Amino acid sequence: RAEEAPPPAVVAAMASSLFNTLGIVVGAAVLVASIVNLAFPGFAVDAILAKNMIFFFGHVFINAAIYMAVIAVYEIVPEYTGKPWKTTRVFAIAWSVVLVFVMAVYPHHLLQDLPMPTWAMAMGQVVSYFSGIPLIAVTAFSLLVYLRQAKAMRWDLASALLVLGVAGWTIGSAPAILDGMIMVNKVMHNTQWVPGHFHIYLILGEVAMAFGFMAWLVRREGEALAGLNGAAFWVYLAGGAGFVLMFLVSGALSVPRRWAAHLPEWHLQAQIASAFAALVILGVSVFVLRYLARLGRG
Ligand code: HEM
Ligand code: HEM
Secondary structure, eight states, rough: TTTSSSSHHHHHHHHHHHHHHHHHEEEEEEHHHHHHHHTTTSSSOHHHHHHHHHHHHHHHHHHHHHHHHHOOOHHHHHHHHHSSSOOHHHHHHHHHHHOOOOEEOOOGGOOOOOSSEEEEEEEHHHHHHHHHHHHHHHHHHHHHHHHHHSSOOOHHHHHHHHHHHHHHHHHHOOOOOOTTHHHHHHHHHOOOHHHHHIIIIIIIIIHHHHHHHHHHHTTTTTOOHHHHHHHHHHHHHHHHHHHHHHHHHHHTTTBOOOSSOOGGGGGHHHHHHHHHHHHHHHHHHHHHHHHHHHHHHH
């Protein structure tokens, strides 16, 4: 029953700690095996097994980072809406499902590795849909309901960044799930679409939530989303949205990622993206300086 259930922060922290511990153990194991292989080349490490272990660790770890950031939303947003975030049955089911899916989905990183078994590829694609949709849908939908029901929602830098974090997380699932489809990945793998996918999650999702938490720590009574605070928020949002969009546009134009050479034909997108990135840096500078100045004043 909802009244007896642990708070959402506990459910989320427990699920994240469980899968993150497993991920770190697998990551540590492949690291040790690689070091032993360096020292004693006779001790061979199966390359595809090592790649599986590395991506299992990496995928689980970065997802745990965003899932833990969401806890700030569950705990802080109720202070603004006046309604506690409840652990409903659907909420508990979504987190239990994610606990399993976040570990089963990592083969979507290996869709171009021919030695991988077909069932693993199919699992990577199918679980991509499922691991993206339920938790994000439950969190985003609940947030909308809480915001609608709020008697007097107060918008300040903290609440705006936390809501932006959930919006960025939700929107980011679309290019992620698209690239998790084998047919799409054949074309989009190693293009700028991939940094497009994860910078949405990171800049507009996880990092926005972290800055929201920082802003909440140094909040002032009755402060609104106006003046320098408001300007910094909108500059960060406009810069972040433009920057990630340019990654996606470049990806759709098949510009590769991680190449040493960047051909002149690709410079225009990079220059536009750099202007947007400058806005992100401007917004972040205000967030950080405001935080440090207020911490200093106590
Ligand atoms: C619905 C959940 C997610 C799906 C379906 C998904 C899908 C994908 C896919 C298919 C790739 C491989 C792209 C390629 O190499 O062709 C990828 C890469 C990546 N994803 Fe996600 N992802 C999800 C969640 C996340 C989250 C939450 C983050 C970070 C906050 C993230 C960060 C990354 C990063 C950093 C890479 C690049 C890995 C590399 O360098 O090869 N992903 N994702
Ligand atoms: C204004 C802010 C940012 C700018 C201008 C920026 C720019 C870039 C660029 C140009 C790349 C290389 C893309 C390519 O492969 O062609 C990249 C990769 C990456 N970025 Fe960012 N980024 C920013 C913020 C962030 C943040 C906040 C995070 C994490 C929290 C992040 C995580 C990553 C990761 C994991 C990679 C992949 C590195 C790799 O390929 O090994 N970035 N970024």
